[in-house]
Each structure stands twice: as C-alpha cells, then as structure tokens.
Amino acid sequence: KQEVTQIPAALSVPEGENLVLNCSFTDSAIYNLQWFRQDPGKGLTSLLLIQSSQREQTSGRLNASLDKSSGRSTLYIAASQPGDSATYLCASNCGTTSGGSYIPTFGRGTSLIVHP
Amino acid sequence: GAVVSQHPSRVICKSGTSVKIECRSLDFQATTMFWYRQFPKKSLMLMATSNEGSKATYEQGVEKDKFLINHASLTLSTLTVTSAHPEDSSFYICSAPAQAGELFFGEGSRLTVL
Numbered sequence: 001k002q003e004v005t006q007i008p009a010a011l012s013v014p015e016g017e018n019l020v021l022n023c024s025f026t027d028s029a030i031y032n033l034q035w036f037r038q039d040p041g042k043g044l045t046s047l048l049l050i051q052s053s054q055r056e057q058t059s060g061r062l063n064a065s066l067d068k069s070s071g072r073s074t075l076y077i078a079a080s081q082p083g084d085s086a087t088y089l090c091a092s093n094c095g096t097t098s099g100g101s102y103i104p105t106f107g108r109g110t111s112l113i114v115h116p
Numbered sequence: 117g118a119v120v121s122q123h124p125s126r127v128i129c130k131s132g133t134s135v136k137i138e139c140r141s142l143d144f145q146a147t148t149m150f151w152y153r154q155f156p157k158k159s160l161m162l163m164a165t166s167n168e169g170s171k172a173t174y175e176q177g178v179e180k181d182k183f184l185i186n187h188a189s190l191t192l193s194t195l196t197v198t199s200a201h202p203e204d205s206s207f208y209i210c211s212a213p214a215q216a217g218e219l220f221f222g223e224g225s226r227l228t229v230l
Binding site: 031032034036041042043044045046049051089091093102103104106107108109 | 117120122150158159160162165207209211213216217218219220221222223224226
C-alpha cells in the first residue's frame with residue numbers, strides 16, 4: 001500500500017525566502033504526482049501535476065520535481081510571500097478504480113506560514 | 117483548470133436528521149468521484165469512491181448505511197449522511213479526476229450536527 005510522507009510538517013519563514021517542501025512515497029510505480037494548496041476551511045487547489053514520464057513542472061514561482069526512482073518529489077517556492085501561507089499537500093496516484101481513474105494517496109501536508 | 121462545485125458549503129442540522137451534500141463537475145464529465153472527510157488540522161481521509169452507474173466503493177471502517185453515496189450522472193455525485201450524530205460533524209470534501217488524471221476538488225462542506 002502506498003504511503004506518502006511530507007516533511008517538514010510545519011514551516012515558518014520570513015517573506016522573501018526560497019522554500020523547499022518535501023514529499024516521499026513508498027511505491028515508485030506511480031502514474032502521476034500532484035501538489036495542492038489548502039487554505040483554512042477551504043477545499044484543495046491544484047498547483048502542479050507531474051506525470052510519471054516528467055521530471056518537473058513549473059508555474060510562476062512554483063517548481064515541482066519528481067524522482068520516481070528515489071520516491072521523492074519537491075515543491076520549490078521562490079521569493080515567498082505572506083499570501084503563500086497555507087497547507088501544502090502532495091498526492092501520488094497509483095492503480096486505478098473500476099472506472100479507470102487513478103487512486104490518490106495524500107500526505108499529511110506541510111503547514112506554511114510566511115510572515116512579513 | 118476544471119471546476120468542481122460542492123453544495124452546501126455549510127450546514128447545521130439536528131441529531132437524527134439526514135443531510136445531503138452535492139458534488140458537481142461543471143465543465144467535464146467524471147465517471148469517478150472521491151469523497152473525503154477532514155478533521156481539524158488533519159489530512160484527508162478517503163471515505164469512498166463514487167462510481168457512475170455502479171455502487172460506490174467504501175474504505176474500511178466507513179459505514180455504507182451511514183454515508184450513502186449516489187453517482188446519479190457523469191457530473192453529479194451526492195453524499196447523504198443519514199441519522200446524523202454530533203460525531204459526524206466534520207469537513208467533507210469531494211474531488212473528481214479530469215484530463216490526464218489531474219484531481220480537482222470542491223470547496224468543501226462544513227457539517228455541524230447539534
């Protein structure tokens with residue numbers, strides 16, 4: 001059974017710092033890996049999706065990498081801002097449901113606070 | 117990205133009543149939807165996988181008769197919490213995979229059972 005671990009569990013940094021959030025998974029036979037952001041009391045917002053054949057994806061100040069062989073993904077946030085404060089979750093997709101959809105396994109998230 | 121809409125965002129009900137939460141994919145079709153429960157400061161707990169045209173697949177420990185799931189169409193799945201008790205109070209979130217397996221989430225529904 002896939003297990004996803006996120007380190008650190010919490011992070012507090014001053015504005016402007018570059019950050020690295022880590023995600024590790026036990027089963028390297030994944031179809032894709034996705035990073036999300038969750039604000040308090042809200043649903044999850046998709047940030048980046050990396051397919052198993054890809055090494056990284058970029059969106060603005062965010063860059064996510066994937067190393068299947070080592071079972072790791074990192075989310076890099078450049079020049080952090082107070083608005084980046086949220087919980088960041090990664091999810092790996094392995095296997096399929098009877099309908100052919102991937103089954104996601106989530107980490108517990110990294111709670112990020114960026115203070116002015 | 118794709119849009120998943122969840123309704124209601126907040127609901128308060130009395131013990132013993134039933135509450136229905138809707139999850140709609142607005143701009144894509146979803147043969148599968150996932151229902152999660154989230155406790156304060158905890159990660160997502162998968163409750164069940166909703167399958168269009170067939171029965172939902174429940175995770176171990178989730179009561180099927182308590183949490184009724186119906187995937188009525190390719191754009192709508194509903195979760196009904198039956199005979200709600202205070203311990204059912206929680207944040208419920210749905211998600212649906214769109215193109216290339218990318219997951220999109222609803223806004224979540226905060227259930228409070230008095």
